[in-house]
Amino acid sequence: THFYEENLPSSLGADLSRFGFSSTLLNQLNGRGYLALPDTTITNYTGFSGGTNALYVTNNLNAASTLTWLTGGHNVRFGADYRVIRDNRYDFGDSAPAFAFAQAYTRGPLDNSAAAAIGQELASMLFGVPDGLMERTATSAFQDRYLAPFFQDDWRVNARLTLNLGVRYEYETPLTERFDRLVAGYDASVANPVDAQARAAYALNPIPEIAPAAFRSMGGLRFVNRDGNGRSPFRGNKGSGMVRAGLAYKLAKDTVLRAGYGTYYDSIGTFRTTPQQTGFSQQTPIQASLDNGLTFQATNANPFPQGMIPVQGAAAGLATSLGQSFSFYDPNLKPGYSQRWSFNLQQMLPAQVLVDAAYVANRGTRLGILRDFNAIPNQYLSRSATRDNTVIGSLSQQVPNPYFGLAPSYPRNITRGNLLRPYPQFGNLSAQVPDGYSWYHSLQLRAERRMRNGLSVQMSYVWSKFMEAIEYQNPADDRPYRSISDNDRPHRISTSGLWELPVGRGRRFGHALPKPVDFLAGGWQLNGVVILQSGPPIGFGNALFLGDIKQIPLEGSARSVDRWFATEGFVRDASLQLASNRQQLPLRFAGVRGDGQRAWDWSLFKTFPVTESVKVQFRAECYNAFNQASFNTPNRNPTSGAFATVTDTQSEARNWQFSLFVKF
Secondary structure, eight states, rough: OOEEEEEEEEETTGGGGTTTOOOOOHHOOOOOGGOOOEEETTTTTTOOOOOEEEEEEEEEEEEEEEEEEETTTHHHHHHEEEEEEEEEEEEEEGGEEEEEESSTTTSSTTTTSOOSSSHHHHHHHHHHHHHEEEEEEOOOOEEEEEEEEEEEEEEOOOSSSEEEEEEEEEEEEEOEEEEETOOOEEEEEEEEEEEEHHHHHHSHHHHSSSSSSGGOOEEEEEESSSSSSSSSSSSOOOOOOEEEEEEEEEEEEEEEEEEEEEEEEEEOOGOOOOOOOOBOOOEEEESOOSTTTTSSSOSOOOOOOOOOOOOOOOOOOOOOTSSOOOOOTTTOOOEEEEEEEEEEEEEEEEEEEEEHHHHEEEEEEEEEEEEETTOOOOSSSSSOOOOOOOHHHHHEEEEEEETTSSTOOOOSSHHHHHHTSSTSSSSEEEEEEEEEEEEEEEEEEEEEEEETTTTEEEEEEEEEEEEEESSOSSSTTTOOOEEOOOOOOOEEEEEEEEEEEESSTTBBBBBOOOOHHHHSSEEEEEEEEEEEEEEEEETTTOOOOOOOGGGOOOOGGGGGGTBSBTTBBBOOGGGGOOSOOOOOSSEEEEEOOOOOOEEEEEEEEEEEEOSSSSSEEEEEEETTTTOOOBBBBOOOOTSSSTOOOOOOOOSSSOOOEEEEEEOO
């Protein structure tokens, strides 16, 4: 199977010189002929995107075979599935810089003062003090292979009992890149090439937290097919064995017991892995100032006055991307998996009504989550319940940078907080680690009136709880935080029905209608779907809250789009907001939720026979028939003037659609 996808920006071919960009910048751009307007982000404002600039070509080779063997009460199926997956990506990130405007140089009166609610970001843009980056993006050609033999036996033991037993073994070869343009991981066991010079410079201006003898610059990137590493960033595994087991047991004439269990594995292959090509892809940060704002070098028109960092591939070794942030692979990463099980009881009632009560659960294990390995250790963060200006001032204090002059990206000064990082020669160092987990439990009730006298109705109710630990409350935490999932929806009611209107030939009324009348009035079908669902839990990040958590939710008439939850316990003064602290509020609150979903959809169908082989179907469909709004989550930024208010909807307004289909 061959797939080709081309995503080109709407501003493709823009003449950047007409927008005031200097010839110095234009001469540095490459874009492989795909120049576009820059992406522009202004914090707290709507930004501008020049658009995606990429080409994707995917080739899948698949061979599969299944054999079936019927013997006695056994229906045995076995076979194998073999795939070769090749994915080629061409990302043209060097078509234009990505601008970001924040408050770093416009807040005050001190450089560590709390940011204003809004406005300072726009001032940065107007003053021409940019932030952001430019990335020369490498192409990639991924490949992995997949083999999965399986065996399944549907065994009718007797008239009452049927068993479904199966096993499946999946083996996925470690991912490779055709030209070995991948990082292999971060090696923290060796000193970085700048270690000796940085230690000597640090000894001249040490900080109290780290003795000169203890200051080290350990580690750097390793690359595939070098220094003893294989061609894949992953060490691989012996494959994944999965089981399927189910039973159906007839307790009585109209009563059936069903149960099932299964395991399912994720992939870390081509379609689930983002290329990490640091060195082959090279970011150049926009550095407005190298001396903490005393003088400025970068402008909106010329954001890279010193030029861009050249692409070196793996040649720089451990010194790759000094002073910058990057992501890498965890060589020990293994695919996550889930275990699913269910137990349900079905009863057939009179009038062809089926009722079903089920317990359904899921346990996710070894889920991949992103972890920052170079965050400021928690021991240096404030534990104060209020803003701790002493800690904020200490961590944001500018001190002489022992790395200045060792790489173009190092400024003259560095914050104390950055020197306290485990690997101070770099910025954020992130990798996906298999530390996440989740669990889901639910009671699911269902009733179904099967088609009888032209009427079929289904109703279901789900009562559930979904917990997860797939993110860190503080970047330096050693384990993920257990919290209610943002996908948790405790209650869900859904109803659907189909009614063949009892008018027309062969129906209750008008069975003797003349053909012309029956052609127009008979044979109509009415369908309806109703969904009612709880809203998502919401959180407030690192907000400063000094009240009673139980008083945050509002119920009934007390809640409105202008006041979705109580705000009295939140500190809203921008100058008093928390920073450089360990977060104390939970990630999300199960008792504080956004708006739920309410959907009432109706449709009316009629099929008109034209000839024996040609039919025309008319459909009239109405979505959100009662025009009820389902709102997005409210604003959760305490310093915003819109705090606790709802400003947007997640549902569309009432929508009518009329269509005509010809079937032949």
